[in-house]
Amino acid sequence: MGVAMVTDRFDETAAGEGAFDSVADRMAAESLIVDVDGFEGPLDLLLTLGRTQKVDLRQISVLQLARQYLAFVEKAKALRIELAADYLVMAAWLAFLKSRLLLPPDPTDEGPSGEELAAHLAFQLERLQAMREAAARLMARDRLGRDVFARGIPEDVMRVKRVIHTATLLDLMHAYARIRTRDEFRPYVMDRDWVVTLDEALDRMRGLIGFSGTWTDISSYLPEGMGSDPARRRSATASTFAAALELVKEGRAELRQSEHFAPVQLRRKGAADA
């Protein structure tokens, strides 16, 4: 019964243009096969084949298209032309579609009907065709740099950087507070500008001791200008005395003091007693 149906339906289509179809299919296949590489995939090939039907894409016979495509693939095989895999996948799918279209619908089959599949293929072809035409219209528009032109001597926009300095009232307060209270939070440091160090005293006395053949009051060894600043004088006295002790230790000088609180006297070691 199924076979009978196939024959019936095939006859229906074949009655009118079947013979022509097969010739046309073969001719189309032969002319196209030379240019397999020229196609952008199976859909593009189908679109080209569809054009031979000389009808609006909306009325295209998908069944006929499937036959044309399969004839193309057969021809390619006969000519031992290797088709890319996606052309063969399409061929398999179209063979399946063809059988769906020719066989009566199977009530147990839950898949889409042949008509639904065919309609979608027709939609795809129409959409591709539409995009192709849109692309052509787009490319034919007045185009920048070909028909329409931008400014030939654009003037660059110079970038100017301006810096604005700001301050808040609080910044001002902080600043003023900082200045006015600087001494209050001055950390403790040894202020040394009034100090005469041991090294300074030693340097001074080493230079002088060579000339000191007689007992001389140690206070005469103090640096000049000590009288006005008592703090500095104290410091100088202490370090000079320490330096004198250091010279004695080195064996370069002698020290003597006649009684408690009497002046300390110093002379070069080895000088003759006066």
Add this chain to the structure above:
Amino acid sequence: MSEETENKEQSLFEAPPPAEQERMCEAMLFASAEPLTRAELEARMPHGCDAAQALANLARRYEGRGVRLIKVGEAWAMRTAPDLGYLMQKETVETRKLSRAATETLAIIAYHQPVTRAEIEEIRGVSVSRGTLDQLLELEWVRFGRRRSTPGRPVTFVVTQHFLDHFGLESTRDLPGLKELRAAGLLDSRPPPDSLTRGGGEDGDEDDEQDMLFDD
């Protein structure tokens, strides 16, 4: 501050007269080879200027002239009148002729944007070679759009202001034949009726999200 002082302050910064604002826009647009947005223009104009009005005046003034003021997306540009293109042969930029694959891909992106690579392939029935999209990206006619919020989060492609500028379009809504294509349902995303898709590459579900950008 009292109202009086406010008024005084405002009058100090009074915007220049409309004719002067028009001159300003004219100068800036003339000096630029690239389209400038209203905001960009106003940023360079004195405080209180209304570039929109100045642009409208300017467009009217240049109607029928050798150069025209055109709108490119959200921006404005001065361009020579298309009928005088033949005088500018010296200025013609020789562009590499686009392949058929590239022009088709460009059209698909323009009419279907935002569109994923898989969708472009579904429409063309063939895989998109890397070089094709690279070329369009390099020309700055196409850029990456948002990712689709579908599994795999595929990246989408959209056309750029450069594209609009190159093809003299104010917006993608002005693409030739857009209305007809939409009316014919050819811009719909119509998933294949079953899972028996050819090539096996396309994922039908992915298309569901593809609502038309042009609906807005």
Add this chain to the structure above:
Amino acid sequence: MSEETENKEQSLFEAPPPAEQERMCEAMLFASAEPLTRAELEARMPHGCDAAQALANLARRYEGRGVRLIKVGEAWAMRTAPDLGYLMQKETVETRKLSRAATETLAIIAYHQPVTRAEIEEIRGVSVSRGTLDQLLELEWVRFGRRRSTPGRPVTFVVTQHFLDHFGLESTRDLPGLKELRAAGLLDSRPPPDSLTRGGGEDGDEDDEQDMLFDD
């Protein structure tokens, strides 16, 4: 294409009308990357055109506009009107905090005005660089006051109305005194932490040196 042939055919008989020739020159001068001579313009225009007349018309048309037609040697070009040159600059404004040296100097002038430079130095304990005072003068927060009637007649500095406006003061008498500063916690034991960040040290003397370094 057909338009071009039409134009050529037309030119066999008569030149395009003057308005059309003006449009042509306008478009060419706009699009050309360099100034064009009359001969160059005519070479591109249909036979029989008079560029000189078209240029004269064009020059008149652009009089007082945002762009002008100018002569560059023997050639012609369109250029931005000179009074709008400022539009070709994009100013970016950067706001920076006043340096510590400048803030301190400003504070001293505000609290002690009129004050001489020597007095400022005495109060700050470090010398005041010329740059610091220049900056304050430039900001218009400080101006020269009367000269002191002391030997050398040193110039004094006072704060300006602009200063008062900026800091929201009616007069310098509104500046809080030391007592109020202390009450506000501004005089608590240590200088505010932000003033110490630069030098990183806690040594007052060291800070002074830093100030001098940063004065300029």
